[in-house]
Amino acid sequence: MATNAELLAALERDVLEAAPMVLGMYLVRGDLRARVVEVEAYRADDPACHAFGKSKMKNMALFEEPGKAYVYFTYGNHWMLNIVAHPHGDPAAILIRAAEPLAGLDEMRLRRLKAKRDEDLLSGPGKLAAAFGITGEQNGTNLLSADSDLRLVHGSKPGKIVAGPRIGIAVGKAHEYPWRWVDSKRMRWVSKPWPQLPS
């Protein structure tokens, strides 16, 4: 967990350093609040990154200022929320994959009618975006500004942080990079079980 200033400094340096710092921070929008428990990192030299070998159009926000939101759409239905990292022009981002709901559960349930249990509300990047009402409109929002509609704030200390391979990356696209981090004390809220639990 980090303060906004600490996170911004890390985002400017290295996305791999910044990503685990987001665990434990709170994502806030209106009365909605949730603790981040799972993140993934993407970089310019990473074959799985949208900006790998290309630029412009949908990934434009990826080249913007660190701390801004990069929101994009996939699989026909799903929005994904990322935090932009690295200085202007060097694309990198942190995908927020899952969170523990803390406040505004009723509003989240209304947006996630298919969620049978509270564990289903935010346990996946598409679910999290749906529960928070995040769409392309939030693309470019400054997530570190107290004035923003959607923002990250200083949260509470996470349990032990564990790293492992990312989810949903095609074989050959650096799928083995251990660039996914979870709060091991809050596995209940994570999107997918750990591939191989360290025993």
Place this chain on the structure above:
DNA sequence: GTCCGGATTACCT
């Protein structure tokens, strides 16, 4: 102009 696949989810067996 057409085809294909994707940083996913939900439903079926």
Place this chain on the structure above:
DNA sequence: GGTAATCCGGACT
């Protein structure tokens, strides 16, 4: 554990 749903951008004809 397998797969249909759903649609935009990029690759190719």
